[in-house]
Amino acid sequence: MWTKRFQCGGRESALLDCRSSSSTRNTCSPGKAVGLTCSEPVRLVGGDSRCAGTLEVKHQGQWRPVRHSDWSLKTTAVVCRELDCGSAVSVRESIRPPASPVWKIRSSCFQSGYALRDCVSPDVSIYLLDLTCSDSVRLVNGTSLCSGRLEVKSDQSNQSWSSVCEADFDQQDAEVVCRELGCGAPSVLQGALYGEAEAPMWTKEFQCGGHESALLDCRSSGSTRNTCSPGKAVGLTCSEPVRLVGGDSRCAGTLELKHQGQWKPVSYSDWSLKTAAVVCRELDCGSAVSVREREESSDRSVWWIRSNCVQSGSALRDCGMSADFPFILNLTCLGKTSSS
CATH class of the missing domain: 3.10.250.10 (SRCR-like domain)
Known part of the structure; x- marks a missing residue:
């Protein structure tokens, strides 16, 4: 064990530049060695x-x-x-x-x-x-960034995250949350879908009209709720709209993804038929037939989506970022086959 006490002023650039006590310590109680975590700003x-x-x-x-x-x-x-x-x-x-x-x-x-x-x-x-x-809402433990158990944070809750009781939340409230997170419309609203909630719980009922841009902009009830039955914390899944446009059928054309209420094409990058097959399945369009690049006359706002991320099982939206490129992705799927 180090035998002297450090007496740093806090401004020194190295620990051994600090003064130390003249007295020495020969013992240190078990479990009393310094453990330190420095922040990573x-x-x-x-x-x-x-x-x-x-x-x-x-x-x-x-x-x-x-x-x-x-x-x-x-x-x-x-x-x-x-x-x-x-x-x-x-x-x-x-x-x-x-x-x-x-x-x-x-x-x-x-x-x-x-x-x-x-x-x-x-x-x-x-x-x-x-x-x-997002500032004050999040979805946790979901299968994508647009699904999970709903948690809310506000100044009134001492900046801690609180789960919301299913009885205090409806479809219009869900529409606001999905919009705030830049996802598509709500598709599933069900308690305990993404695990049990831990305390604390949000204490008031949301009363959204459905048009608000943020959940905390909605009115809330004056009465408060102190308990919520087990398995009744809000679990929410927002849709992640994807489509093919401009082709001969709904299973061919330019791949577009809707994000923050806006449809954008996906840029051509490292996509393969294997990656395209994920989209074809999602669209119920059978197998992937072709992947090709279309060049625009100038840069346009697109989604840049990494192929390896999609193939790993992540949602299309989770693998993307906004960028400006002239190269657009066109896909052709086989189309849904009819059963005999």
């Missing part, structure tokens, strides 16, 4: 709230933005959790010339369980990463 700046903006990481004492590379909503969700924000809503590239020092963080490294700092390397770029997380 991360923040979103320039957005409408602390849960939106350009991603910045502090490394070696220096804040730098993170460069856009191969990130997706699935990767963004890890940052949202670290910031104690809600679900991942959007991730996109922003172009900020001139080129300046940035941190490059590989998505594959971060998703494999390493800390952001462990995945950092210095770089210079004009392509920065802008993220948006």
